[in-house]
Amino acid sequence: MTALIQDLFNGLLTGGVYALFAVGLTLSLGALRVMNLAHGATFTLVAIAGVELSASLHVPFALLVVFGALVGAVIGVLLELVAFRPLRAGSAERNIEMPSLVASLAVLFILQTISQQWTDANVVNFPSSVFKSTQVDLGPLTTRSILLIMFGVAIVLMAATWYVLMRTQAGRAVRAVAMDEDAAGMVGIDAGTVKVATMAASSALAGIAGTLIAASLGAVSFTMGDPQLLKGFSVVILGGIGSVPGALVGGLVLGLLEGLTGHVAGSAWQPATSFVLLIVFLLVRPQGFFGRPLVDRA
Amino acid sequence: MLGINDTTIELWLLNCMLAYSAFAVLTGGSFTLAYVAFVAVGAYTAGIGSVDHGWSLPQEMVVAPLLAGLAALVIARPLERLSGVYLSIASVGVVGLLQVLLLNLDGLTGGAIGITGIDPPIGIGLLAACVAILALILRQLQVSNFGRAIRMTRVDPLVAGAMGVNVGRLRLWLFVLSAVIGAEAGVLRGHYFGLVTPDEYGFTTVVQLLAMVIIGGVGSWLGPLIGAAVFTLLPEWLRSFGDWREVVTGVLLLVIIIVSREGLVGAARTQWHRRRHRRGVADDAAADPPPATSLNGALAGGEEDR
Numbered sequence: 330m331t332a333l334i335q336d337l338f339n340g341l342l343t344g345g346v347y348a349l350f351a352v353g354l355t356l357s358l359g360a361l362r363v364m365n366l367a368h369g370a371t372f373t374l375v376a377i378a379g380v381e382l383s384a385s386l387h388v389p390f391a392l393l394v395v396f397g398a399l400v401g402a403v404i405g406v407l408l409e410l411v412a413f414r415p416l417r418a419g420s421a422e423r424n425i426e427m428p429s430l431v432a433s434l435a436v437l438f439i440l441q442t443i444s445q446q447w448t449d450a451n452v453v454n455f456p457s458s459v460f461k462s463t464q465v466d467l468g469p470l471t472t473r474s475i476l477l478i479m480f481g482v483a484i485v486l487m488a489a490t491w492y493v494l495m496r497t498q499a500g501r502a503v504r505a506v507a508m509d510e511d512a513a514g515m516v517g518i519d520a521g522t523v524k525v526a527t528m529a530a531s532s533a534l535a536g537i538a539g540t541l542i543a544a545s546l547g548a549v550s551f552t553m554g555d556p557q558l559l560k561g562f563s564v565v566i567l568g569g570i571g572s573v574p575g576a577l578v579g580g581l582v583l584g585l586l587e588g589l590t591g592h593v594a595g596s597a598w599q600p601a602t603s604f605v606l607l608i609v610f611l612l613v614r615p616q617g618f619f620g621r622p623l624v625d626r627a
Numbered sequence: 628m629l630g631i632n633d634t635t636i637e638l639w640l641l642n643c644m645l646a647y648s649a650f651a652v653l654t655g656g657s658f659t660l661a662y663v664a665f666v667a668v669g670a671y672t673a674g675i676g677s678v679d680h681g682w683s684l685p686q687e688m689v690v691a692p693l694l695a696g697l698a699a700l701v702i703a704r705p706l707e708r709l710s711g712v713y714l715s716i717a718s719v720g721v722v723g724l725l726q727v728l729l730l731n732l733d734g735l736t737g738g739a740i741g742i743t744g745i746d747p748p749i750g751i752g753l754l755a756a757c758v759a760i761l762a763l764i765l766r767q768l769q770v771s772n773f774g775r776a777i778r779m780t781r782v783d784p785l786v787a788g789a790m791g792v793n794v795g796r797l798r799l800w801l802f803v804l805s806a807v808i809g810a811e812a813g814v815l816r817g818h819y820f821g822l823v824t825p826d827e828y829g830f831t832t833v834v835q836l837l838a839m840v841i842i843g844g845v846g847s848w849l850g851p852l853i854g855a856a857v858f859t860l861l862p863e864w865l866r867s868f869g870d871w872r873e874v875v876t877g878v879l880l881l882v883i884i885i886v887s888r889e890g891l892v893g894a895a896r897t898q899w900h901r902r903r904h905r906r907g908v909a910d911d912a913a914a915d916p917p918p919a920t921s922l923n924g925a926l927a928g929g930e931e932d933r
Contacts, residue, residue, distance in 0.1 A: 364712050366834070415885045426712050427658050431841055431884045434834050438877030446870060555830050559723050562716045570712075597731050604724035611717045612705050 331469055336592040337585055338470050344584020345480035346538060346545075350557055351564035352487055352576040353534035356494075359571020360507040360527050363413050363429035368561060369554030370440035371404045371532050376539035376549045377444050383459040390460040394482070394540050401536020402529040404440070409528035412436050414521070444551035452550045460544045475545045482541060484577075486534065491573040503527055507571070556600065563607040569617030578618050582606075631860070633751060639859040640754035641816055642839065646851035647761050648809035649836040653845050655801040656781035659706065660833050661718035664725045665695040665806040667828035669813020674742030674823045675735065684747065687814050695810035699803045707795060722833055729825035741824035749818045757815060758852075761808065765848040777801070778846065838880050844890025853891050 350372065357365045375397045383393055412432040416425050462475040494500035505513035506523045514520055542557075543549045564583055568575020583603055590602045610617065648662045672691035676682035682690070702721060709717055729736045736742065768774050776797055779787040784794045817823050835858070843854025857879070865872040887894040 358712065364715065412881060412885075419885055419888075427715075428884055428888065430658065430712075430715060431837070432881055434838060435877045435879075435881035435884065437834065438838070438873045438880065442871060442873040442877070445873075559719065559830060563720070566713070566716060598727070601724060601727040601731075604720045604727065607720040608705075608717060608724070611709055611713055611720075615709065615713055 333589075333592050335470055336588040338472065338588070339476075340584040340586070340588020340591070341581060342472060342476040342480045342584070343587065344581040345483035346542060346580070347560055347564050347583050348577045348580025349479075349483035349486060349534060349541070350538040351561045351568070351580055352490055352573055353531040353538070354561045355565045355568065355571055355573065355576045356490070356527060356534070357531040358565060360503050361413070361524055362426050362507075363433065363528075364426055365408070365433045365531070366430060366558065367404075367408060367433040367436040367440055368532070368535050369558030370437045370444065371401055371408075371554075372535040372539035372542075372557060373549070373551060373554035374404070374440050374444045374447075374539075375400045375536035376543035376553065377447055377453065377551070379540045380453050380455055380543055380549050381447065384456050387456075387458055390544065393459060394537055397536040397540030398533040399536070401539070402533040404536070405528040405530070405532025406525055408433070408436055408532065409525045413524070413528070441551060441554075448549070448551055450551060452548050455543050455547050455549065457547075462545070462547075473545070475541075479541045479545055482537070483580075486537065487573060487577050490530070490534070494573060499526070560603045563603040563610075565617075566607055566615070567610055567617055569619035572617065572619035575617055575619035631863075635859060635863060637751050637754055637819065639855055640751070640758050641812070641819060642855035642859050643758045643852055644754075644761065644808070644812035644815060645832075645836055646839045646843070646855045647758075647765065648805050648812055649840045650843075650845065650848075650851045651765070651805035651808055652798075652801050653837075653840050654781060655777055655798045656784060657798050657802075658711075658715045659718045659802060659805075660715055660837065661702065661706075661721045662805050662809050662836065663828050663832045664722045665699065665809030666813040666816070666832075667722075667725055667729065667823075667825075668695045668698060668806075669810035669815075670817040670823040670828070671729065671736060671742070671813070672810070673814040673817030674737075674745050677745050677818075678742055684749070684814070684818060688811060691810040691814045692807040695806040695813075696803050699806035700799075703799050703802050707799065719830065719833060722829065726825050726829045729828065736825070739825065741822055743822040745817050745821050745823070747818065748821060749815060754815060754819070757811065762848055762852065769848050781846070838876065840890075842876075842880055842883055842890055844892030844894075846889055847892045847896075849892045850890050857891070 350368075354365060354368050357363050357368070378400050379393050379397050382388065382396065388396070412435065413425070413429055416428050416432050460475065462473045465472050465474050465477060492500075494503060502513070502518045502523050503526075505516070505518055506520045510520050513523075538557075539554075542553070546553075560583065564576055564579040567579030567582060568577070583606060586606060587599050587602045591599045645666060648666060649660075652659050652662060669691040672694060673687050676687045676690065677684075706714060706717060706721075730739055733739075769777070776787065776792045779790065780792055780794050780797055787797075788794050839854035839858050840851055841854070842857050843852065844850030858876070861875060862872050865875055883890055883894070887897065889897070
């Protein structure tokens, strides 16, 4: 019984990071209608950049996370300016979901190559001088300090994202653009700026997730983004496209169920959890837990 | 010369087969990315069939497409309720799930190591014959009325429906066709390399084949041949770039999706028509492709049937 609770607890903590990764995805898909396959590659490249940087300069861990957010944001801005904006300019339709999938795939190739070259396709260890995770005892449960930090950061960032999106003028602008770009333009919102900012925020969240996961795994490799991306899309569907609380709930549910799967069927079957969950949800409740609140016209 | 030798040509032919599998479904304008799962079905049929049951190559080339076609019919049922991003994500989920199964059902699939010792090895002749037959079939399909319906479905499914095309039925057949081609490609691939492993049939292959088809052009049977050539030959030509060549692939893909959306074949065709117009040659109506107005759910192309 304790073993089960421990597995579920581990799953819950992992779920926090799934949520953090997915919130960026849900933001770009919900607000900009772009399916960003490069989200995982951004996550990976930032993680690698963080490791390489901290190996040469011994920066404090907190600074490294901020650095990760900045690098992620820069990549996000480039993604919007180089890939998605020209795509919209050349298209009569506003709906660029499918072309954007291909454009972001192009960026995925580029970012992944940079990651691969940077690490010589090797697994690179996270320098323990920057962050050393310690064992933490919580009553009958044990965990590692990095997992708790990750979970905490994830919750705080998701709350912040939700607050900005739903309670501030900037967030209102994002939602307005998501709903109707022309109408948003008429009331003085610069859609171009909003899109750049949204992509920056989305990718910054990927960057933070990357840095945190690098620290928790203790190592990075250029392929680490692919499974994250697939899980990320599962979480986005689970929660409902565009929903921040949905991403949180979806991430936690996926984490818990992965923990359960690991306990019942062994860790080899864990990767199946997200796919089964994804397919079941798409068939039974494709709008996810929370519908599509960013573009709710009803 | 140009880095072309027998191995390169064989790899190109294999990639053509794989790309045709992806092409068959993408040309109908639905972004179903499950094709890699059917290639895996073919490859594992070859592996299990030849190693465990002593099947011959022709036997496998009959059984594999039947299996994959049936599987396609089964999973098409739930998938046809989805569209857009939902469909893409779900179909990648199917590939991911199959990969987990291949990894874990080690009694049948050999787990992470896969299956080795697939006999007999195949040569360039069989590969070339298969690609030629496939290309011919797809070309004939494209210039037929069916091909016109496919094109209309890709460019604008609503208009296609209004003109009497059964869009759902058409896409279902293309999906099954994609599965059958994928299975044959898988069988050939298994025999060519003599082994199958689960990590060949995951997300990486999904996106590689997608890129191949889009670079080549989603609207023409020539597209996959060109796209596969880009993916097979570019690495040879770009030796001096070392391992940075994927960046070139990425840039090429980005330029194509932004500039033409019809791939290299579509772009070449547009150029050709422009030149003909400039020379003042009187064109038939078909040479003046309608502008691609709707890109919804598809990479539209205003290309001709040829």
